[in-house]
Structure formats: C-alpha cells, structure tokens
Amino acid sequence: FNGLIRARAEYLEARRDYGEAIRWYSRGLEADDLVEVLYQGMMRCQLSMGRPADTLVTYQRLRRTLTVKLRALPSQESITLAQAATTP
Secondary structure (H helix, E strand, C coil): CHHHHHHHHHHHHHCCCHHHHHHHHHHHHHHCCCCHHHHHHHHHHHHHCCCHHHHHHHHHHHHHHHHHHHCCCCCHHHHHHHHHHCCC
C-alpha cells in the first residue's frame, strides 16, 4: 500500500505538483509514520514551494517519531534537507 502511495507522490513531485504530492506523502504517513522516505519527499516539496518553516516542522515530526518509537535518529539525507531549510 505504501509503495503505491509513494510512487504516486513521487510522480506528482516530479511533475512539480508539490501540493498534491504533499497530500499523498501525508496519506502514506497516516498509514505508517515510520517511513522516512515519505518525510523526505514531503520536505523536498515544502522546500520547492518556499516553505522552510513547514520543512522544519516535518523534520521535527520525523525526529520525534523515530526517537520515541525506534530510539533512532534521522538519516543524513533528512538532516541535509532540514539544514537546507535554514540556509538562505
């Protein structure tokens, strides 16, 4: 199920339909909030839309979820996306 949602979201992201892609990434996270690539896709879209504050909120949600549920930290790719939100 999440594979199909991810594929649709990535397709929309590639077409630069970022708002719709975010909706699909969100649907995937509703089903499984431990899928880091879904957060990353959402963060890429938010950055592309010029929404760095939303990007940081998404990153914090990812970090909190992974820490609480898995005692793990986000990957370097996720950290790099968050850092991009703080770079002018």
